[in-house]
Amino acid sequence: MNPVKIEVLINFMENPVVMGHKNIILISSMLLLFTFTSAFGDQGIAIRAGHILTISDNPIENGIILIKGGKIEALGQNVVLPEDVRLIDANDKFVIPGLIDAQSRLFVMDSELDESRTIAPELNILDAIDPFIKEYREVLAQGVTAVCVAPGSHGLIGGRSAVLKLNGSKNIDRMVLKADATVKAAVGMSTGNTSSSLARLEHYSSIREALIATKVYMQTKEKADREMAEYNRKKAEYEKKDSGKETEKKEKPKRPARFRSSPASDVLAQVLRKEIPLQVEAHRVTDILNVLRLADEFGFTLILDKCTEGYLIADEIARRKASVIVGPVSTSFVDMPRLEYRNHDMSNASILSKNGIKTALGVSGRDGASSKFITLAAAMAAANGMDKDAALRAITLTPAEMFGVADRIGSLQVGKDADLVILNGHPLDTQTRVEMVLIEGKVVFERKSQQ
Amino acid sequence: MKSKFYIALIATFLTAYVINASARAAPVRKKLAIKAGSIITISGADIKNGTILIEDGIVKAVGKNIEIPWDAFVIEAKDRVVMPGFVLAHTSSGLDRANENVPEVPFLSTFDSIDPVSFYFEDSLRDGVVAMLVLPGNSTLLGGTGTVVKPHGLTVEDMLIKPYTGLKISLQPTGNTSRMGHMQRFRRYISDLKDYLEEYEQRKADVKEENKPFDEEIDIRKQPMVDLLNKKLTAFIYCDIAADVPKAIEIHETYKLNTVLVLGPDCYKAVGLIAQKKLPVILPPQLVVWETNEETNEEEMKVIPMIFDKAGVRFAFQTETSQYGSRYLWYQAATAVRYGMKREEALKSITLYPAQFIGVDDRLGSIQAGKEATFILLTSDPLDAQAWVDKVMIAGEIVYEKEKDQRLKKLIEKPEEVQKPKDTD
Numbered sequence: 020m021n022p023v024k025i026e027v028l029i030n031f032m033e034n035p036v037v038m039g040h041k042n043i044i045l046i047s048s049m050l051l052l053f054t055f056t057s058a059f060g061d062q063g064i065a066i067r068a069g070h071i072l073t074i075s076d077n078p079i080e081n082g083i084i085l086i087k088g089g090k091i092e093a094l095g096q097n098v099v100l101p102e103d104v105r106l107i108d109a110n111d112k113f114v115i116p117g118l119i120d121a122q123s124r125l126f127v128m129d130s131e132l133d134e135s136r137t138i139a140p141e142l143n144i145l146d147a148i149d150p151f152i153k154e155y156r157e158v159l160a161q162g163v164t165a166v167c168v169a170p171g172s173h174g175l176i177g178g179r180s181a182v183l184k185l186n187g188s189k190n191i192d193r194m195v196l197k198a199d200a201t202v203k204a205a206v207g208m209s210t211g212n213t214s215s216s217l218a219r220l221e222h223y224s225s226i227r228e229a230l231i232a233t234k235v236y237m238q239t240k241e242k243a244d245r246e247m248a249e250y251n252r253k254k255a256e257y258e259k260k261d262s263g264k265e266t267e268k269k270e271k272p273k274r275p276a277r278f279r280s281s282p283a284s285d286v287l288a289q290v291l292r293k294e295i296p297l298q299v300e301a302h303r304v305t306d307i308l309n310v311l312r313l314a315d316e317f318g319f320t321l322i323l324d325k326c327t328e329g330y331l332i333a334d335e336i337a338r339r340k341a342s343v344i345v346g347p348v349s350t351s352f353v354d355m356p357r358l359e360y361r362n363h364d365m366s367n368a369s370i371l372s373k374n375g376i377k378t379a380l381g382v383s384g385r386d387g388a389s390s391k392f393i394t395l396a397a398a399m400a401a402a403n404g405m406d407k408d409a410a411l412r413a414i415t416l417t418p419a420e421m422f423g424v425a426d427r428i429g430s431l432q433v434g435k436d437a438d439l440v441i442l443n444g445h446p447l448d449t450q451t452r453v454e455m456v457l458i459e460g461k462v463v464f465e466r467k468s469q470q
Numbered sequence: 471m472k473s474k475f476y477i478a479l480i481a482t483f484l485t486a487y488v489i490n491a492s493a494r495a496a497p498v499r500k501k502l503a504i505k506a507g508s509i510i511t512i513s514g515a516d517i518k519n520g521t522i523l524i525e526d527g528i529v530k531a532v533g534k535n536i537e538i539p540w541d542a543f544v545i546e547a548k549d550r551v552v553m554p555g556f557v558l559a560h561t562s563s564g565l566d567r568a569n570e571n572v573p574e575v576p577f578l579s580t581f582d583s584i585d586p587v588s589f590y591f592e593d594s595l596r597d598g599v600v601a602m603l604v605l606p607g608n609s610t611l612l613g614g615t616g617t618v619v620k621p622h623g624l625t626v627e628d629m630l631i632k633p634y635t636g637l638k639i640s641l642q643p644t645g646n647t648s649r650m651g652h653m654q655r656f657r658r659y660i661s662d663l664k665d666y667l668e669e670y671e672q673r674k675a676d677v678k679e680e681n682k683p684f685d686e687e688i689d690i691r692k693q694p695m696v697d698l699l700n701k702k703l704t705a706f707i708y709c710d711i712a713a714d715v716p717k718a719i720e721i722h723e724t725y726k727l728n729t730v731l732v733l734g735p736d737c738y739k740a741v742g743l744i745a746q747k748k749l750p751v752i753l754p755p756q757l758v759v760w761e762t763n764e765e766t767n768e769e770e771m772k773v774i775p776m777i778f779d780k781a782g783v784r785f786a787f788q789t790e791t792s793q794y795g796s797r798y799l800w801y802q803a804a805t806a807v808r809y810g811m812k813r814e815e816a817l818k819s820i821t822l823y824p825a826q827f828i829g830v831d832d833r834l835g836s837i838q839a840g841k842e843a844t845f846i847l848l849t850s851d852p853l854d855a856q857a858w859v860d861k862v863m864i865a866g867e868i869v870y871e872k873e874k875d876q877r878l879k880k881l882i883e884k885p886e887e888v889q890k891p892k893d894t895d
Contacts, residue, residue: 128649128713135646139654146653149713151739153764170650178650189742191716277672279665282658 063087064460065104066441068114074416075430084114086437089459094433109441112454115411116431117164117438118446119182120390121418122324122346122381125158125166126150126183126194132171138229140202140290141282142178144168150189154388159185160464161391162440162453165196167381167422169324172205172300175225179203179286180298182422184438186458200422201298201322202290207306209358223309230317233287240288243278250275296320296421298344302327302359311339322421325383327360330367333374342421343371345413346381348396348403354383368413369404379418380410398447407447501525501542502843502866510553510852512821513836522552524843527866532837550860551848553817554836555600556799559786559824560706560732560752564590568607570614573644574659576694578614580604581633584626590791591621591629595870596878597798598846598859601631603828606638608708608732611655613638615694615703618828622862622869635828636730637694637703641717642710653717660725663695704728704829706752715740719747730827732788735759738777745781750827753778755790757805775806779815786824804853817852 064086071079071094083098084091100106131147148168158166165184170177182197206222207214253272289295297319301307307329314321321341323329329336329343336343345368347354355363364370372378380396382389393414401410419429427436437460444451456464502524509517511532521538523530538544562568566583584604594602601620606613616636623629643652670688677684688696697703705727707718715737722729731737731744735754744751759772778785787802795801803816825835833842847861862870872878 130643130649132648133643133646134648134651136651139651142648142650142654144650146650146717147648149711150716151712189716189740274672277665277669282654282661 062103062105063092063101064107064437064457065098065100066107066109066114066439068109068441069111070113071431072113072115072411072446073431074116074412075432081110084431084437084439086457086460089437089461091431091433091435091437094431107441107455109454111443113442113445113451114431115162115440115442115446116415116429116435117440117456117458118162118393118414119418119429120158120163120166120382120393120414121344121379121421122383123166123168123387123390124384125155125168125185125387125390126152127168127387132173134170134174134177137175138225139174139178139283140176140229140286142170143198144170144178144181145191145195145198148181148183148191148194150191150194152387154386155185155187156464157388158391159187159456160453160466161394162442162446162456163390163393164438164440164456164458164463165419165424165428166390167200167418169201169203169298172203172208175206175222176202176204176229176287179295182424184458185463186461187463196427197422197424199286199289199295200424201296202286203298203300203324205300205324206310207301207303207359214358219305219309223306223313227313227316229287230291230313233284233291234317236281236284237288237291240278240280243275246275247278290319291317293318293320296322296423298322298324300324302357303362304328304331306359307332308335311335311341314339314341325359326371327355327367328362329376330364330370331362333370333376336371337374337376342377342379342417344379344381344418344421345371345400346383346396348380348399350399354385356385365399365403366405368400368410369406372405372409372413377417377421378409378413379421380413381418394446394451395449398449401447411446501539502545503536503538503542504545504547504552504845504847505538506547506552506847507549508551509837510551510817511837512554512818513838519548522837522843522845524866527843529837529839529841529843531839547847549849551851551857552837552845553848553852554821554834555844555846555862555864556598556820557786557822557824557828557830557834558594558599558602558788558799559730559827560788561602561604562607563791564588564602564604565606569609570606571610573611573647573655575610575614576612576637576698577691578606579617579634580606580614581617581626581630584617584619584629586624586626586629591619592877593791593797594621595862596859596875597800598848598852598862599799600844600846600862600864601825601828601830601834603636603824605636605706608638608640608710609642609644610638610640611652612659612695613640616706618830620864622864631833632828632830634703636706637698638706638708639721640708640710641714642708649713649717656721659695660699663692663699666692667696698727699725701726701728704730704827706730706732708732708734709737709740710734711736712739715743719743719749722747722749735774738772738774741777741781741783744778745783749783750823751778751783751785752788752824752827753785753802755788755793755796755802757787757796757802758809773806773809775802775811775816775819776809779806779811784823786819786827800852800857801855804855807853813853 066084071082082096085093085098126148128147128149165182167180167182169180179199180201180203181195182200183194184196188194207219250272290297299310301310302325323341323343326343368378380400382392382396397410397414401407416429419425428438438458441455442451442453454466504522509520520534521536522532523536564584566585603616603618605616615634618632618635619629620631643649674684698705709715709718718731730750732752733754735756753774757774760769761772763770787799789799790796799820803820806816807813822835825831834844843866844864846859848857849860850857858872860872861868
């Protein structure tokens with residue numbers, strides 16, 4: 020199947036435009052193509068693969084993956100192949116779940132960096148998404164099928180992040196796998212070439228103050244709700260008495276003052292109720308410890324982002340059961356433009372994961388297209404001591420678990436979305452090429468012979 | 471004494487009335503008939519050698535064999551093409567200043583900012599535009615409400631066609647705001663407004679319960695946004711880039727608005743989304759853009775009106791005074807026709823459709839019995855670059871004649887030979 024044709028088809032299905040009579044031939048040919056593919060969709064796709072790296076379970080040699088309705092219907096060595104499926108032959112190839120970049124800037128517009136407010140949890144990265152960019156195709160061609168995009172580290176609490184699929188849709192609602200995946204915060208970020216302890220303290224205490232204010236807000240809201248319920252009850256009682264010919268007339272209940280909700284506090288309240296994890300970018304030991312203290316005090320679900328000096332205090336992080344997204348895994352300080360990276364160590368991810376910390380890897384690129392290097396990040400982490408399977412898990416299932424989308428993506432399991440990548444070798448081998456990428460059972464990339 | 475005074479008073483009033491009435495009636499002839507070589511009605515088929523009958527500034531009949539009443543004044547226009555005047559659905563020209571630097575000013579109105587003696591209006595009339603919606607500029611989140619005017623008159627009151635039309639919303643962030651912050655600010659404004667309205671209604675109910683008169687009015691600074699939510703005002707949402715279009719659609723659907731999209735040149739990429747929602751669109755002034763195809767690495771021409779026309783989106787053209795070609799509405803339509811758009815549709819996009827978008831299609835936009843007698847008389851086809859606007863009639867009154875256009879004369883007539891200063895030596 021030609022991916023370009025499929026792209027046209029996807030666009031056509033999403034945007035059923037009204038066309039003039041001149042285009043009847045075009046429409047009919049598209050309809051033909053449509054029935055053609057929908058027939059495939061109904062019948063399903065089967066992939067016969069040499070090596071299936073399921074991530075969640077043991078690898079399967081010479082197995083079959085059966086896809087129906089965009090989901091994985093069956094998986095294993097003894098899957099009975101139905102007659103009417105489209106069979107993709109990948110006998111000598113590897114099949115892995117679609118890769119996830121946990122620190123992506125793909126689809127995010129540059130204007131996102133312009134926000135001047137510092138505590139703004141109600142901001143939503145989905146308002147800064149440009150679905151019309153073309154870079155996603157080259158990222159997709161490297162096997163990345165989902166990215167987590169978060170507001171930058173310019174504000175202390177920058178807003179809410181989201182997990183997006185690279186399904187080529189121009190409709191943001193269809194791209195979004197999960198909105199409000201995390202609330203992004205950052206502490207101890209230097210400005211320019213200076214970093215100060217005072218700023219460090221200020222960041223810590225500003226976030227703490229916001230969380231304390233949220234606690235007060237939650238209590239006030241609860242009280243207001245209670246009072247309102249009480250008022251409604253009394254009012255009903257009063258009106259009931261009023262209609263009946265009761266002689267003893269009670270005093271009319273007074274309506275409590277209206278509670279005005281605050282979008283910012285509502286988001287932080289979700290963090291405190293552990294409904295959304297707080298993803299905090301922290302680099303230096305003191306900052307990481309500050310964040311861990313905040314987690315101790317307020318009990319939110321913590322994801323440490325970047326965590327450059329995390330390897331120095333791996334035991335502290337492990338004790339709190341915080342998860343970590345390490346990135347960038349790079350030897351170049353061009354990728355790490357801030358002062359906070361100066362104690363960067365290539366074995367960070369390795370040490371953290373060996374201490375039993377849930378560790379994901381991110382590219383943390385400066386532009387959207389950088390997300391295509393996610394396998395390189397994992398390969399370099401593996402080269403610096405990280406277990407190969409752990410490194411692969413760190414760009415598939417681990418981030419999926421962190422962002423609460425492991426029921427849909429991250430591993431090859433029956434019932435999950437059929438987002439998968441076919442490669443001609445092991446994914447962490449630099450000689451390996453991506454042959455084909457499927458998202459929800461649809462071929463979204465196929466390597467042409469000369470590519 | 472007293473009775474004499476009253477008689478004098480009545481006499482004065484009477485004289486004043488008569489003078490006033492005659493003064494008013496003088497320029498508008500009650501019954502007019504235009505015998506035109508060609509009539510482009512827009513609403514129906516073109517008519518060759520037809521007649522338009524006008525009474526009190528309103529079209530009574532239009533057609534081929536129409537009997538002309540004995541008392542009608544006949545305008546002979548055998549060699550002229552008569553068509554409805556052009557309508558411009560969106561402009562920020564002719565204003566004292568287009569944008570405020572405060573982001574939330576929905577209570578402002580262009581009525582207070584229109585400059586009647588601006589060259590823009592004079593030029594527009596010369597180019598055949600008879601109505602335009604003047605809206606605030608594109609760089610204010612809630613910019614204010616617009617005014618429909620004709621480019622003729624010495625005061626804004628004279629020019630007025632329809633006050634309080636449309637409210638400008640711009641999705642282009644300005645200053646130190648991200649797109650996230652910009653959207654959030656908009657949502658915040660509406661949620662605050664809804665809080666306010668709820669509390670207002672509550673106060674109203676409370677006062678009513680106590681049988682007291684309720685004299686609190688809705689804050690006039692909030693009134694336009696209330697009217698927007700009640701669909702009394704149409705939202706003109708400016709999308710700078712294609713990524714703004716999904717956000718505009720989100721606003722349109724979440725708050726259930728009457729929406730017209732005002733697009734930037736990049737927005738053609740979102741044509742699918744727009745077609746799906748069947749939203750009316752005002753195209754950018756720049757109609758042809760070039761884009762590099764990443765696969766072939768070749769420059770590709772994108773003709774914006776064709777992209778929207780093929781997708782079945784109803785649109786209006788707009789003009790831009792700073793760009794030479796996009797200055798003229800007829801040129802915009804001609805460009806679209808050149809690249810394959812149907813002539814009828816292109817002409818509708820500069821007459822009837824914009825009139826519909828700004829809510830004046832009951833009066834303007836086509837030549838039909840019952841509509842206002844507002845036409846332009848052209849020397850040849852409207853899409854022909856050699857055509858001149860010979861006369862403009864607004865509501866039965868000739869307001870422009872090329873012959874009397876002194877400024878135009880200066881431009882096209884041969885300059886008088888400059889006399890060389892004589893040698894004094």
